[in-house]
Amino acid sequence: MRALVLGLLAALVFAGSFWFFASRGDEIVEFVADRADRLRVPVQKALGHEPRPSRIIYLNREGATLGPGSDDARKNRSSIIEMRGLATHTLDAFGGSKKTFESIAACVAENFAAYDVQVVTSRPVTDDYMMVMLGDRAGPLDDGKLHEGKHLYGLSPATRGPIERAIVYVFATELRNHVKHTCETTSHEIAHAYGLDHTRECSDLMSYEKPCKTRRVFADKDVPCGEDEDRNCDRGTATQNSHQLLLGLLGPRPTAATAP
């Protein structure tokens, strides 16, 4: 009897936390109910225009103190800090060597080589860029609900579309600054901030599947979305083609002949 009551209580607590999560977004109820490294955040309505994908990707190895609010990388303002109810949060600098960091940056740049974006490692002087906080552990950014108590390696805000000047997180210390894993996680989190969902394709950087033998890329294949089982994609489609989606959003990298 006692076990039954405890079981019922546990079920109620579980259902309560699910409801809390599911009802925080402004219109989508199923969005963050699954195991995920992305957090549903409000659409950036104050911009006064549709959020545009930022084409400069700044990999921050210095660490920074971030404040809450609608994402704005140039102001160190992060929607995830807001969603976590934090007044400020400081992320430590990248813990590995300069050489390791540069190897990660080169690998990320290679993953985005097909698209009209730039991966940089110094803070841009221009206004419009996305920032990846690359270092530290999740700490208070992890409430334990998104990923069933497993290590959280990365976290991105998500709205179903691009987030302008997004701030995303890669907890490189948790990944032991391993070049390949940190590069893949970084590429994956950046793509979430452009609006990509998870897929079930092992060769795709957006997948939670065990990697196939080939190097992971943004796969040019129409594949089902999902984590452990197939489901419809966030955008309402049955499948996602990660490469084509990025190509459509960002455009192809200008070739040397056509570059200004």
Ligand SMILES: [Zn+2]
């Ligand atoms: Zn993810």
